[in-house]
Amino acid sequence: MTASSKYRDLVTTYGEDLQLFRTGVRKFWFGLLVVGLAALPWAAAELGGNYLLYLVNLTAIAAIVAMGMNLLLGCAGLISLGHAAFLAVGAYTAAILANRLGLPVWMTVALSGLVTGGIGVIVGLPALRIKGLYLGLATLAFQFITDHVIVHAETLTGGANGMIVPAPALGSFAFDTDLRFYYIAAPLALLLGLAMVNLQRSRFGRALVAIRDSDVAAEAVGVNLARYKTLAFGVSAAYAGVAGSLLAHYLGYIGPDHFTVMKSIEYVVMIIVGGPGSILGSLLGAIFVTWLPEVMRFGEEALRSFFPHLVFPDLRAIVMGLVLILFIAFEPEGLAGRWRKIREYWTTWPF
Amino acid sequence: MDTLIQASLSGVAIGCVYSLVALGFVLIYKATGVLNFAQGELMMVGAYIYFSLVTSLDMTPLLAFGATLVLAGLLGALVERLVLHPLVDEPPFTLVMVTIGLATLLRAVTGMIWSHDTFAFPSPVPEGAVHLGQVAVPLVDVWTMAVTVVLSLLLFLFFHYTRLGTAMRAVAQNRYAAQLMGISVDRIFTLTWALAASLGAIGGMLLADISFLHTNMGFIGLRAFPAVVLGGMESIPGALLGGLIIGLIESLAGVYLDPILGGGTHQVLAFVILLVVLMLRPTGLFGATLEKRV
Amino acid sequence: MSRVLDVAGLDGGYGSVQILKDISLHVDEGEFVTIIGPNGCGKSTFIKVIFGIATHYRGTVKHRGESIAGWRTDQLVQRGIAYVPQVDNVFPGLNVRENLEMGGVRLPPTLLEERISRALEMFPDLQPRLHDTAASLSGGQRQMLAISRALISDPTFLLLDEPTAALSPLYQEQIIERIDSLREKGITILIVEQNARLSLARSDRGYILANGEVVHTALASEILDDPHINEYFLGTLHD
Numbered sequence: 084m085t086a087s088s089k090y091r092d093l094v095t096t097y098g099e100d101l102q103l104f105r106t107g108v109r110k111f112w113f114g115l116l117v118v119g120l121a122a123l124p125w126a127a128a129e130l131g132g133n134y135l136l137y138l139v140n141l142t143a144i145a146a147i148v149a150m151g152m153n154l155l156l157g158c159a160g161l162i163s164l165g166h167a168a169f170l171a172v173g174a175y176t177a178a179i180l181a182n183r184l185g186l187p188v189w190m191t192v193a194l195s196g197l198v199t200g201g202i203g204v205i206v207g208l209p210a211l212r213i214k215g216l217y218l219g220l221a222t223l224a225f226q227f228i229t230d231h232v233i234v235h236a237e238t239l240t241g242g243a244n245g246m247i248v249p250a251p252a253l254g255s256f257a258f259d260t261d262l263r264f265y266y267i268a269a270p271l272a273l274l275l276g277l278a279m280v281n282l283q284r285s286r287f288g289r290a291l292v293a294i295r296d297s298d299v300a301a302e303a304v305g306v307n308l309a310r311y312k313t314l315a316f317g318v319s320a321a322y323a324g325v326a327g328s329l330l331a332h333y334l335g336y337i338g339p340d341h342f343t344v345m346k347s348i349e350y351v352v353m354i355i356v357g358g359p360g361s362i363l364g365s366l367l368g369a370i371f372v373t374w375l376p377e378v379m380r381f382g383e384e385a386l387r388s389f390f391p392h393l394v395f396p397d398l399r400a401i402v403m404g405l406v407l408i409l410f411i412a413f414e415p416e417g418l419a420g421r422w423r424k425i426r427e428y429w430t431t432w433p434f
Numbered sequence: 435m436d437t438l439i440q441a442s443l444s445g446v447a448i449g450c451v452y453s454l455v456a457l458g459f460v461l462i463y464k465a466t467g468v469l470n471f472a473q474g475e476l477m478m479v480g481a482y483i484y485f486s487l488v489t490s491l492d493m494t495p496l497l498a499f500g501a502t503l504v505l506a507g508l509l510g511a512l513v514e515r516l517v518l519h520p521l522v523d524e525p526p527f528t529l530v531m532v533t534i535g536l537a538t539l540l541r542a543v544t545g546m547i548w549s550h551d552t553f554a555f556p557s558p559v560p561e562g563a564v565h566l567g568q569v570a571v572p573l574v575d576v577w578t579m580a581v582t583v584v585l586s587l588l589l590f591l592f593f594h595y596t597r598l599g600t601a602m603r604a605v606a607q608n609r610y611a612a613q614l615m616g617i618s619v620d621r622i623f624t625l626t627w628a629l630a631a632s633l634g635a636i637g638g639m640l641l642a643d644i645s646f647l648h649t650n651m652g653f654i655g656l657r658a659f660p661a662v663v664l665g666g667m668e669s670i671p672g673a674l675l676g677g678l679i680i681g682l683i684e685s686l687a688g689v690y691l692d693p694i695l696g697g698g699t700h701q702v703l704a705f706v707i708l709l710v711v712l713m714l715r716p717t718g719l720f721g722a723t724l725e726k727r728v
Numbered sequence: 729m730s731r732v733l734d735v736a737g738l739d740g741g742y743g744s745v746q747i748l749k750d751i752s753l754h755v756d757e758g759e760f761v762t763i764i765g766p767n768g769c770g771k772s773t774f775i776k777v778i779f780g781i782a783t784h785y786r787g788t789v790k791h792r793g794e795s796i797a798g799w800r801t802d803q804l805v806q807r808g809i810a811y812v813p814q815v816d817n818v819f820p821g822l823n824v825r826e827n828l829e830m831g832g833v834r835l836p837p838t839l840l841e842e843r844i845s846r847a848l849e850m851f852p853d854l855q856p857r858l859h860d861t862a863a864s865l866s867g868g869q870r871q872m873l874a875i876s877r878a879l880i881s882d883p884t885f886l887l888l889d890e891p892t893a894a895l896s897p898l899y900q901e902q903i904i905e906r907i908d909s910l911r912e913k914g915i916t917i918l919i920v921e922q923n924a925r926l927s928l929a930r931s932d933r934g935y936i937l938a939n940g941e942v943v944h945t946a947l948a949s950e951i952l953d954d955p956h957i958n959e960y961f962l963g964t965l966h967d
Contacts, residue, residue, distance in 0.1 A: 162527065164534075209713045216469055216530060220659060221712045224705035227656070231702035344653075348538055355531065392549035397542040404539030408532050412521060415528070597833060600822065604830045607819045614781075614811060615877070616802035617833050 120273065124265045136261040140333060142373045143268040144326045149353045149365035150279045151322025156351075157360030158288060159315045160295030161210060162219040165226025166350045169320040171233060171342035173199040173327025178246045178337055179239065188251030188258070188267070188332055195328035196321045203320020207313035226344050233339045245338025248331040264333050271329070275322060280362055282318070291315055345400060352407045358417025367418040376402050436568040441689040442682060447575035448644060449681020450582035454637035455658035456665060456673035457589075458630040464606040464668050465626040467526055468518065471533040473634055474655020475540035480506040480635020481555070481642040481651060482544055488556045495558035502639065503632045510631025514624045522623075537652060545649045555642035578640045585636065586674060593670075602626060606668075657684075657701075660708040680704055730793035731756050732885050732916045733778070738787030740777035746785065747773045749940045755885075760908060760917045762948065764924040765937035766961045771920040772814065774937070775887050779811040780804060791885070810883035814890045817874035820863035824854055827862050827873055831880030840880070847876035851906065868899030875907070886910065888919045892926065900926055928952050936960045943967060 127135045148170065155161045176198045177191040186194070206225055210218055233240050240246060250259035251267060258264050282288050290311045293301040302308055331337045349372055357368025376399040387393045414421060455477055462470045470476075483505050487498040517536065521529060559577045563570040593599035605612045605622045613619050634655075641651060661680045665672025688700035733755040741747040747770045755761045763771045776782035778789060780801050789797040791807060801811075818827050828847060832840045848855050851872045857865060862873060871891055878886060891907065892900040907917060908930040921927040928934050931948035936957070943966045944951070951957060959965035 209709070213712050215527060217663070217712050219527075219530065220663070221709055223656070223659075224708045224712075227653075227705045228702055228709075231698060235696050235698060345538070348534060351531065351534070386546075390546045393546045394550070397545045397550075400538050400542035401546070404535040404537075404542065407535030407538070408517060411524075411528055411532055411535070597829065600826050600829060601833055604819045604822060604826075607821045608816055610816055611813070611819060612830070614779075614801055614813065615830055615833065616805045616881075617830065618802075 117273070120269050123269070124262050128262065133261050136265065138373055138377060140261060140264055140268050142369050143265070143272040144329050144333070145350075145353065145369035145373050146272050146366050147275055147326040147329070148323050148350055149357060149369045150276060150362060151319040151326075152350050152354050153357075153360060153362070153365045154279065154282070154291070154322075155315055155319040156354050157358075157364070158283060158295060159291040159312065161312065161315060162215065163222045163319070163347075164219045164351065165222040165224075165229070165344070165347050166319075166323055167342040167344065167346035168222075168226045168229035169199050169203060169323035170327035170330065170346070171229055172202050172320075173324030174248075174331040174337045174341070175233070175240050175246070175327075176324070177328030177331045178248045181249050181332070182246065191251075191332070192271075192325055192328045196325040199324020199327065200317045200321030203323075204313045204317040206320070207316025210312050210316060211309055223344070223347075226347055230339060230343070233342070241338075243339060245336055247336050248334070250335060251332040258332075268329055268333070271325070275325070276362055276366075279322075279365075283362075287311065287314065345396075345403075348407075349403055352403050352410075354417075355415075356406060356410050356417055358419030358421075361419045363422070364417050364419035367422075371406075371418065372403070375406065437689060438686075439566075440569045440571075441685045443569065443571050444575055445682040445685025446678060447572075447578045447681070448641075448685060449678035450578050451637050451641045451644065451677075452658040452661050452680050453582060453674045453677025454585070454633055454640070455655045456661040456677045457670065458634045458637070459658065459662045460665070460668065460670055460673040461626055461630045461633070463662075464670075465602060466518070466623050468529045468533065469526070470630070471530060471656075472513075472537035472540060472652075473630065474652035474658070475537045475544075476506065476510060476631045476634035477638035477641065477655050478649065478651040479509065479540055479544060479638070480631070481638035481647055482548055483635070484639050485553060485555060485642070485647055486548075495556075499558070499639070502635050506635035507628040507632040510627040510629070510634075511624050513631075514627035518627070519620065519623065541649055541652055548649075550649050553647040555639075555647045557643045559643065574643050578644060581636065581640060585633070589670075598625070657704040660704050660711060663708060663711050680707065683707065731790070732759070732792060733918065734788070734790040734793075735778070736788045738774075738777065738789065739785040740773065740782055740787075741785065742773070742782050747782075747940050748777065751787070751937075751940075751942055753935050753942060753945065755916060755918050758911060758914070758916055759933065760911060760931045761919070761933050761935070762924070762927040762931040763918070763920045763935045763937055764922070764928070764951075764961075767922075769937040770940040771937045772889050773940075775811065775889050775918070775920050779809070779887060805881050805883075808882070808884040809887065810878040810881055810885070811887045812874050812878045812889065812891060814893055818862040818870055818877070821861060823859050823861050824865070824873055825858045827877055828880055831877035835880075843880045843882060847879045850879065850909070851876045866899075868895050868902065871895060871899070871903055872906070875903070879910075883915060885916045886918070888917070890920060890922055893922060904930055924957075925952065938962070938966075941966075 123139065124136055127139050148166065151169075152163060152166055155163050173195040176195040180186045180191045180194055181188075206222070209221055213221055234243050236242070250257050251264070252258065258267055290301070293304065294308060294311060327342075330341070334341075353368035353372045354364070355368070356371045357366065358364030376395075379398055379402050380395070383393065383395065383398055386398065410417065416423075455473060458473045458476070459470060462468055462473070480502055484498050484502040487493045487501055488495065491498075493501065513536065517532060518529065521532060557574060559574050561573070563572045564576055565571075593603055601612070601617055602622055602625065605617060605619055609619055612622075637655075638651060641654060657680065658677060661676030662673055663676075664679065665674070665676035684700045684703055687703050691703075692699050731754045733753075735754065736752045738748055738751040739746060740751075751774060753761075753763075763774065765771050773782050777784050778796075780799050784797050787797075788795060791809065796804060796807070796809075799807075804811075819830060822830070825844070828844045829840065831847075832843055835843065848858075853869060854872060854876060857869065862870060865873060875886075875888070875891065886907075888907065891903050895903065904926050907919065910917060919927050919931070928948040928951055934946065934948045934951045935942055936944040936951070938961060944960045945967070946954070954960075956965055
């Protein structure tokens with residue numbers, strides 16, 4: 084007999100725990116999400132025209148990056164301070180493939196993901212020997228070295244001038260408007276999100292959490308540290324690579340300025356603001372980091388009257404720095420954590 | 435041969451700057467356990483303060499120098515009190531993230547106030563060079579080396595012959611015991627940040643003098659990281675030596691490697707060295723072995 | 729004449745973990761009192777609660793009639809109470825002289841010099857090693873350094889946490905003997921020890937702690953002769 088509705092949320096078997104959509108309620112909400120996402124661009128276009136849609140697209144791309152970073156930082160506890168470098172690898176790979184080989188978009192994106200994932204595994208190899216802070220330093224070094232290679236390998240990357248990237252196309256249908264691009268970016272982000280949820284619940288995900296808590300204990304229960312750490316880097320990098328390739332096709336042009344250390348820091352802020360370890364956190368962080376500086380634009384003119392040298396990137400950076408510090412100080416579990424606490428509060432309210 | 439000597443000497447000069455930055459890192463790390471990613475930015479702010487004092491307020495170099503040290507020290511103390519101190523019990527990784535946020539803030543605010551243009555630095559040292567045979571050593575390089583030597587000496591005397599300096603060493607070695615003896619660990623932390631900021635300011639003034647004033651100076655400070663790691667994170671002589679080594683390698687690479695591998699190689703070399711050191715000997719040349727206690 | 733230390737009904741522990749239950753004990757002027765007990769019985773915790781390092785939940789802790797419960801360490805040091813922890817009690821990278829200086833970091837230089845000379849008189853073994861780093865000292869010498877460092881603040885009440893732990897028998901004797909001799913300078917001593925016999929031999933009175941409670945108290949000589957001492961240790965016997 085089925086359990087009474089009161090207990091429907093209780094998980095009684097392991098198999099149930101692994102199921103992606105446990106209850107009918109969850110399936111309903113997910114369906115609503117899909118419908119909402121499909122309708123979103125029309126609403127955005129109504130409200131704010133193309134610029135708003137542009138931000139939505141950027142958010143989708145950022146969400147993909149955040150999900151990858153969250154796997155690394157939130158689950159495995161491995162610090163990446165140079166994640167923009169992975170985006171760069173993905174973006175330039177896509178650009179080169181599209182320009183030199185004329186490959187269609189689905190191939191460039193997939194290949195970029197693979198290539199970047201491969202590089203991620205290689206970068207992850209030193210991670211086996213280096214811990215914590217030192218790993219952060221190493222990833223930062225990787226970022227700067229990548230910066231340097233981008234600027235100096237001119238024949239490959241166009242150097243400081245960057246590269247032009249053709250818009251994504253399927254046959255003769257080009258996704259060259261913001262609205263059309265949305266229907267590549269959003270579904271892809273959704274798909275990758277589902278994949279990440281699955282991954283986190285799998286043996287792989289659990290192994291990563293074990294590693295985060297204690298290397299030594301994890302090894303003691305038979306977790307192959309080497310394999311999982313490098314895989315974590317690989318998957319995380321692959322996500323960033325996919326995001327990078329999407330970015331390249333969307334912007335139509337990439338240059339070294341798109342992948343600076345400041346961008347890497349923004350990705351870290353995304354994770355901290357959203358909340359380490361959760362998919363919801365990735366999304367919330369991506370939204371926050373993409374939209375907050377835009378909101379701050381309203382104050383930009385006012386601020387510029389006091390500081391005539393103010394440029395938007397500075398305003399962005401100030402917001403990022405403040406947000407980072409404030410969230411660490413006051414909201415270390417991020418927005419997702421706060422949301423969880425609010426939900427808990429409401430469900431236990433009478434007590 | 436002359437090129438070698440020339441490159442080496444200019445390498446030592448820039449190495450001195452790296453040493454000072456590395457010194458700032460090590461001071462804070464030793465005492466508080468925090469790796470201050472904003473050390474490069476503190477260096478940058480110091481240089482800008484001096485710049486404004488001299489160009490906008492027409493201060494004499496000596497007065498401006500003193501005022502910069504004081505203002506930088508105050509900034510360091512303020513940062514410690516307002517941002518680090520409330521978070522003192524957080525794990526080191528969290529505090530490092532906070533310093534990254536700080537670095538971002540400092541750089542953006544500096545750009546907001548002064549813009550991101552490049553400025554020529556009002557040098558207290560006359561133009562010209564010292565000539566040793568065929569080798570010409572710019573006076574500013576000599577000045578940098580001299581300041582660094584004097585500073586190192588003063589710091590040594592401070593840490594070993596004054597009570598405050600000894601107390602700072604004590605706190606760095608054993609915070610717990612220091613607290614039990616009634617030493618105010620809080621005050622020592624604040625002083626450490628103030629000192630590191632002032633040191634950074636001196637490094638910044640020297641760097642801006644050697645090259646130019648620009649908001650990217652903080653990134654150059656990051657090139658001192660390999661020096662810190664090479665020196666073993668907690669060793670002051672190690673940091674000084676590490677900085678000189680990095681400077682030398684960079685300079686020599688600039689002369690000998692750049693023509694082969696393309697311009698700018700020497701700039702990224704520091705990070706390649708960092709990666710190599712981290713992978714081969716993360717505890718540096720002087721550091722203690724990292725033990726993992728279970 | 730109020731007691732140097734008067735503790736009644738003390739509950740204490742670390743954060744939310746309670747270790748001590750209803751401890752009552754006292755130390756009178758000029759006494760040498762030893763607290764003994766098996767590992768984990770809470771004797772170290774007790775000293776730490778007194779000195780403000782562990783958490784005091786409830787109960788009275790009075791020093792010469794005034795409550796010192798929850799006081800900060802620097803306030804206690806000013807009252808003439810000094811504490812020598814079991815480990816981490818010296819600065820390994822500083823030399824002997826610098827370690828001693830840190831014991832009196834706020835004192836004017838001449839007074840500090842006086843106190844340092846006095847401490848060296850009491851522990852002459854340290855004199856030849858004045859400029860050697862604390863890390864290079866032997867265990868026994870390091871302990872002497874820790875104790876002499878505590879004396880710099882001119883305490884009248886000294887709390888020591890297992891001063892003879894991990895020392896060779898020769899040094900153990902020496903340390904206890906020196907601690908005993910401090911009484912001639914008018915210092916009251918409270919020791920927490922594993923080496924029961926050695927410390928009790930020179931003490932006036934003793935307390936046995938087990939499972940966070942005082943299970944027995946008597947004159948030191950009585951405890952030494954007591955055939956049931958083991959049972960107290962195991963907690964199978966309780967007053």
